[in-house]
Amino acid sequence: MMENRKHDSSPIVKIENLHLHYYTRRGIYKALNGVNLEIRRGEVLGVAGESGCGKSTLGRAIMGIIPRNAAIVEGKILVDGVDYLKPLREYFKKAKKFKPTKNQDLLKKVNEEMSKIRGQKISMVFQEPMTTLNPLLTVGYQISEVLFYHNPGLLASRRLARARATKEDTKNIVKILKEEGEGERLRQYLKNRNIMGLEDQIISIWRRKELHDLKKEQMILELCCEPISSMARGYLEQIEKTNSLPKFSKLPIVGRIVKRELLKEAFKKSAEFLGLLGIPDPDKVVYMYPHELSGGQRQRIVITTAMINNPNLVILDEPTSALDVTIQAQILELVKELKEKINSTYMFISHDLSVLSEVSDRIAIMYAGQVVEVGPKSAIFNSPKHPYTQMLMEAIPTIEAHELKGIKGEVPDMRNPPKGCMFYPRCPYAMPICKEKRPPLFKVGEDHYVACYLYGGEKK
Amino acid sequence: MLLFIPTLIGLTVIVFTLLHIGGTTKLLAMYLSPRLTGAARAHVIAELDAKFHLNQPVYVQYFYWLIQILEGNWGITNTPLYSGPVTQAIAIFFPNTLILTIFAAIIIWLVSIPLGVHTAVNRDKPSDNAIRVASLTFYAMPWYLIGVVLIIIFAVYFRILPIAGTVNPSLVVGLSWYHNGISYPTHILLIDALLHGDFKVAWNAFLHLIMPSVTLSLGVMAALIRLMRGTMLETMDQDFVNFARAKGVPEKVVINLHAKNNALLPVVTNFGYLVAGLLGGVVVIEDVFSYPGIGMWLTSAMLNNDMGGIMGGTLLFGLILVTTSLFLDILYAKIDPRIRY
Secondary structure (H helix, E strand, O other): OHHHHHHOOOOOEEEEEEEEEEEEOOEEEEEEEEEEEEEOOOOEEEEEOOOOOOHHHHHHHHHOOOOOOEEEEEEEEEEOOEEOOHHHHHHHHHOOOOOHHHHHHHHHHHHHHHOOOEOOOEEEEOOOHHHHOOOOOOHHHHHHHHHHHHOHHHHHHHHHHHHHOOHHHHHHHHHHHHHHOOOHHHHHHHHHOOOHHHHHHHHHHHOOOOOOHHHHHHHHHOOOOOOOOHHHHHHHHHHHHHOOOOOHHHOHHHHHHHHHHHHHHHHHHHHHHHHHOOOOOHHHHOOOOHHHOOHHHHHHHHHHHHHOOOOOEEEEEOOOOOOOHHHHHHHHHHHHHHHHHOOOEEEEEOOOHHHHHHHOOEEEEEEOOEEEEEEEHHHHHHOOOOHHHHHHHHOOOOOOOOOOOOOOOOOOOOOOOOOOOOOHHHOOOOOHHHHHOOOOOEEEEOOEEEOOHHHOOOEO | OOOHHHHHHHHHHHHHHHHHHOOHHHHHHHHOOOOOOHHHHHHHHHHHHHHHOOOOOHHHHHHHHHHHHHHOOOOEEEOOOOEEEHHHHHHHHHHHHHHHHHHHHHHHHHHHHHHHHHHHHOOOOHHHHHHHHHHHHHHHOOHHHHHHHHHHHHHHHOOOOOOOOOOOHHHOOOOOOEEOOEEOOOOOHHHHHHHOOOHHHHHHHHHHHHHHHHHHHHHHHHHHHHHHHHHHHHHHOOHHHHHHHHOOOOHHHHHHHHHHHHHHHHHHHHHHHHHHHHHHHHHHHHHHOOOOOHHHHHHHHHHOOOHHHHHHHHHHHHHHHHHHHHHHHHHHHHHOOOOOO
């Protein structure tokens, strides 16, 4: 799987000329006006811009989580080559008058279609950890949901492995671990004994640093001989094989038992993952409610939920903006650590350029629903080309005394944006052509593109 | 939670004040035979003065009265429906009202919560609009009008439901557990019939319950549907609902588990008070359907200037409201983990 990802050079997400408008009572807000962007496999793409420039809308549009009054006017988002929002776009083209109720029906279908990849292939971390978690459910359950709906096979195999393993097995495993650590021989042994489900359980115990070796050994020795009722066993084996949930409504009582087993297992897996993230007392935390945790803890839970299935793409929508500075640093550390551990792609949305400089490989600057400049981090920071980017850089506060320059003027009214370049009214270098035509992206350097006529020679 | 003790004290003070606005003469009139004259009359008055402590200051009288109430002496009632101790009247009439209210509450809950969710999920669609218009119509209609319309349709025109009362009198003739319109041991005909295994009577009693309880529930249902729709729409915009979608949880689970349960919190509170408030509606409905419950007794007490009945009924309604709110607080703490007492 991992090898595949590296060789596949097609971008994981490709956004082509995306126009998204919100239909409200006070008019049509043109939130996205021709976004062109790609997210490449394995990279961290930072997206920056003022508030209201469409960063979050873009992130949500990739996930397909848009309100019913959002119309896809033009353009597409290809997630792994699939255009999920196609029905919405076709509806807008056909309809004489945009009706949110009709859009909602189609959105329901899009939701259904996308729920298969959400949480599994792509996932998202929201801005506000205080409101992202359901206050009535334990955090463990909220993490478990992702596993339960997308990875029931893993849960079933973990559970079955504990039932299949004998005392002899666990003793042998401890011996192997002591001799060679968690290497190929361990895998081979587990494979031969048909207890592969034990692997991540063993490793998560073995890697814990705060425990004494004897305690760890004891814990591993306990991973065996856990009986399951014979009724549930058959269904669990079926789930293990197909990695999909049976229709629980058709098997009322057995269904409940199976469901409970799977959820219990998911709680265990969640606690293991939280332990890996360095959250103290993970076994207790999973049974807590969100209000019992601090903001930073909750954001860790949200990130765990987004990451637990090893998704190919994680969209982080201002994950640190609502937190205070020390927690912000910890969360950034966590994201960096996860980037090392889990090989996936990240889209990091933030209005804070200093945060982006910490984590990202490439940066896209957005202004008024358009990507105005995109390039490698070093190019954006060392030689910003677009006048807006340049002014943005000057507006970053630093410790050394230097005059902070704000950007004069305001973001244009998105109900009635300028016909030409969006930045034209505020731009000190404005030219006549800027008023008439919207600039396309021009190549200005290695992998570095700018939407500005100042550099209008070589077209992308 | 402990607020209910001061509430009860406030309630009794108000009831007691009402009793005194009526004046002591009224109280005396209830115990004094008009045929008594002269010394005998003066003697009885002196006796009653001593009994009710009428020569003491009012606040002292309040405590004497309170002790009487706590001891179970709620005074006497004298109406065409029933004459005797107030507590006895309550024991006879209240069970009927209770089962009516419970039926109505069940109907309200089972209908309005799913409809509220449906309207919120299918916002602005024809079904949403139809339900909203219908519920608003019922909300605007007075209770007795709905009752009369239902009687005309189902009892007079279609003749499938009985017009009035609790049971067809011919069915209960000669039953060992039924005397003078009162069934034993619970005084609730439906339950007593089931206890005695008389399913014919039970079915008949059930048919008699349908129309009053539906009438009672329609108006309240409308309010609850709108409330549920509103809170549901609000919750569906919340981050955690979107996050559940971002997790790839099926839409059905998103709505029924994540959105609905959170939207229910404010609805539960209001539901409790609405059901407690149904008792007010009961007064009208029982009159329309000649249903021998607390409302009918209270109406006749009011028409007959029966102080004992009015006071007893007021105190009872107050007690019900206070107990409901206590019960709701406990329930609320049960469903919302954020609330701890």
